[in-house]
Amino acid sequence: MKVPISFSDLTHTGKGLASSTFPLGVSYVASYALKKFPEEISAEIFKYPEDFANYLEKTNPKIACFSNYAWNSNLSCEFAKRIKQKSPGTITVFGGPDYPLDHDKQEEFLLSHPEIDFYIVREGEQAFSELLKTALQYNFDVNNIKSQKSILLSCHYIQDGKIVRGTPTQRLSNLDEIPSPYLLGLMDKFFDEKLMPLIQGTRGCPFSCTYCTEGNDYFNQIARFSKKRAIDEFDYIAQRAKVPNLGIVDSNFGMYLHDLELCNSLSEKRKKYNWPKFIDVSTGKNQKKRTMECVELLGGAMHLGASVQSTDHEVLKNIKRQNISTNEMVELTKFAETLGANSQGEVILALPGDTKQAHFKSVFDLLDAGVNLSRTYQLILLPASEVSSIESRKKYPMQTRFRVIPYCFGDYNLYGEQFSAAETEEICISSNIMSFEDYLDCRSLSLTAEIFYNSQILGELIKFLEQNNITPSKLVGNIHESVTKNPQGMQEIYQGFLEENKRDLWESRNDLKKFLQQPGIIKRYELGELGKNELFEYKGKAFFEKMRELHKVAFEEARKLLKQNNSLDEQSENYLQELHDFSLLRKQSLLSDKTETKKFHFDFVTLLKDKFDSNPFNHSVSEGIDIKISHSDEQRTLIEDYLTQYSPSGSGLGRILQKAHVPMLYRKALTV
Numbered sequence: 001m002k003v004p005i006s007f008s009d010l011t012h013t014g015k016g017l018a019s020s021t022f023p024l025g026v027s028y029v030a031s032y033a034l035k036k037f038p039e040e041i042s043a044e045i046f047k048y049p050e051d052f053a054n055y056l057e058k059t060n061p062k063i064a065c066f067s068n069y070a071w072n073s074n075l076s077c078e079f080a081k082r083i084k085q086k087s088p089g090t091i092t093v094f095g096g097p098d099y100p101l102d103h104d105k106q107e108e109f110l111l112s113h114p115e116i117d118f119y120i121v122r123e124g125e126q127a128f129s130e131l132l133k134t135a136l137q138y139n140f141d142v143n144n145i146k147s148q149k150s151i152l153l154s155c156h157y158i159q160d161g162k163i164v165r166g167t168p169t170q171r172l173s174n175l176d177e178i179p180s181p182y183l184l185g186l187m188d189k190f191f192d193e194k195l196m197p198l199i200q201g202t203r204g205c206p207f208s209c210t211y212c213t214e215g216n217d218y219f220n221q222i223a224r225f226s227k228k229r230a231i232d233e234f235d236y237i238a239q240r241a242k243v244p245n246l247g248i249v250d251s252n253f254g255m256y257l258h259d260l261e262l263c264n265s266l267s268e269k270r271k272k273y274n275w276p277k278f279i280d281v282s283t284g285k286n287q288k289k290r291t292m293e294c295v296e297l298l299g300g301a302m303h304l305g306a307s308v309q310s311t312d313h314e315v316l317k318n319i320k321r322q323n324i325s326t327n328e329m330v331e332l333t334k335f336a337e338t339l340g341a342n343s344q345g346e347v348i349l350a351l352p353g354d355t356k357q358a359h360f361k362s363v364f365d366l367l368d369a370g371v372n373l374s375r376t377y378q379l380i381l382l383p384a385s386e387v388s389s390i391e392s393r394k395k396y397p398m399q400t401r402f403r404v405i406p407y408c409f410g411d412y413n414l415y416g417e418q419f420s421a422a423e424t425e426e427i428c429i430s431s432n433i434m435s436f437e438d439y440l441d442c443r444s445l446s447l448t449a450e451i452f453y454n455s456q457i458l459g460e461l462i463k464f465l466e467q468n469n470i471t472p473s474k475l476v477g478n479i480h481e482s483v484t485k486n487p488q489g490m491q492e493i494y495q496g497f498l499e500e501n502k503r504d505l506w507e508s509r510n511d512l513k514k515f516l517q518q519p520g521i522i523k524r525y526e527l528g529e530l531g532k533n534e535l536f537e538y539k540g541k542a543f544f545e546k547m548r549e550l551h552k553v554a555f556e557e558a559r560k561l562l563k564q565n566n567s568l569d570e571q572s573e574n575y576l577q578e579l580h581d582f583s584l585l586r587k588q589s590l591l592s593d594k595t596e597t598k599k600f601h602f603d604f605v606t607l608l609k610d611k612f613d614s615n616p617f618n619h620s621v622s623e624g625i626d627i628k629i630s631h632s633d634e635q636r637t638l639i640e641d642y643l644t645q646y647s648p649s650g651s652g653l654g655r656i657l658q659k660a661h662v663p664m665l666y667r668k669a670l671t672v
Contacts, residue, residue, distance in 0.1 A: 072423065304344070
């Protein structure tokens with residue numbers, strides 16, 4: 001009889017899915033182990049805690065494997081504790097990036113988690129199979145294995161109160177050595193209406209960014225799956241997928257010739273299956289020309305990234321990063337626009353050396369480069385990143401706080417016992433050169449950019465201002481000053497956002513954990529009273545409840561800027577009035593199936609086809625034209641798919657704005 005082994009990449013389910021992707025990483029470890037031990041073991045993979053609990057009620061696995069990410073670490077540990085209590089002989093194995101770099105911290109981590117028998121560091125396929133080989137030799141007697149103080153490949157464990165470290169494994173150079181978990185049928189049960197399928201083309205990252213878990217030298221060499229392997233998987237997935245998007249998990253997709261060849265094949269397959277609608281991917285940090293070719297081949301389904309993290313030279317030096325030039329960034333965003341693709345820029349707040357002035361400039365530089373998504377992230381001190389190390393903390397003084405990760409909490413049942421679990425993270429909220437008040441001002445700017453710039457919410461207005469030599473950053477900067485000093489109907493948005501930013505921060509991780517253990521606290525998180533993703537929660541409120549107020553503020557500030565520029569004449573005023581109404585009809589109550597027909601004196605249908613690049617006064621129609629504004633059938637289907645995947649609740653709507661290519665949902669315009 002084959003030995004049962006479970007492989008779990010669990011997601012919290014307390015308020016929707018914290019991680020709505022296929023469990024790709026653990027499935028690779030499982031499929032590699034099945035290849036090495038086809039007669040000895042059976043394997044089953046799990047994503048949902050309820051599914052895993054049902055399995056454990058019927059099956060006692062010899063080895064229970066868990067992924068360990070920031071978003072599921074405590075959940076995995078809570079399951080492992082209960083497995084060990086019921087079945088002490090079951091071997092528990094963890095692996096993943098939520099593990100410290102510093103040796104002393106590694107020992108401290110394992111001593112504080114006795115439910116973890118073995119921790120596999122970094123790449124897991126070979127290391128787990130070596131551990132499994134040893135377990136078979138010792139008849140799965142975990143105490144006997146440990147008592148020998150065996151040096152296990154890339155494995156850490158505690159024996160006699162001290163950590164035992166194995167020799168690091170060499171990374172796989174030919175990733176096709178890992179059988180496809182899709183083609184083996186291991187992933188079939190995950191094709192539901194919630195989870196996004198993932199594929200991988202390459203592993204590794206040649207860069208050394210200190211805030212990233214792949215900044216370590218170990219990951220610098222690039223390994224690949226073959227193009228044939230990726231295409232075979234795509235065929236398999238496309239025939240079964242039930243959500244609009246596909247994820248590609250490469251760190252720098254589009255940067256390599258291999259990626260271009262893959263995109264050429266994916267382009268043909270996408271036409272055949274009419275799927276995916278969009279591709280979630282992190283594009284390469286250089287070789288932008290090649291990345292642009294990839295985007296073109298995929299017809300705009302893939303976005304172009306400009307993840308600068310900062311445009312300040314001192315900050316970039318501190319985090320060991322080099323960016324593309326501003327000219328390259330502008331070229332990239334203009335190219336993306338011609339294809340109707342997203343161009344996404346990313347900035348991280350409070351990196352070593354960051355100041356309020358430097359952060360504002362970084363955000364404004366992205367806006368003026370023309371990216372249509374400017375995303376600001378907080379500096380999370382990931383345990384396996386260099387910036388989180390003891391040495392880095394000494395070099396760059398930071399004040400940090402702890403919080404519950406949004407969506408990463410819930411109540412669960414196993415073996416008839418109900419228990420709660422929640423994930424926490426450490427973020428930087430100030431430094432010796434950035435005060436907490438500065439940090440909050442920067443957070444407010446993030447909200448302003450999300451509400452008034454991202455998703456091309458004011459794209460038509462911004463195009464008109466640019467034609468009058470007014471930059472996007474000037475508009476967004478003036479809007480930000482207006483809504484933070486004189487909110488004009490947006491007060492509850494900004495006030496609530498800042499209050500929740502301050503309320504959900506804790507000085508001590510232990511104090512936060514004690515708070516979470518109090519009766520009824522997790523329920524408050526599940527109900528949305530605590531632990532929101534403030535940025536997208538309040539963007540959602542503005543987007544779905546304050547669209548009219550949003551337009552009012554933006555168009556008022558635009559008029560002021562045009563007046564200062566001596567460009568606000570009667571013709572411009574007439575255009576702004578009609579543009580306001582046209583934009584509002586396309587975007588207000590966006591997910592509702594509404595159709596309206598209105599007479600305009602500018603040919604907005606032609607302007608829309610032209611992406612508002614032409615002079616609107618060349619498209620004036622004195623007698624007026626009737627324009628019908630409504631969703632297409634394809635848009636209605638896409639909206640239904642997203643509502644099913646993320647739910648129509650407040651947090652669900654925020655996640656749609658976070659995950660979807662929102663401009664593709666704006667209502668179409670047709671001449672009647």
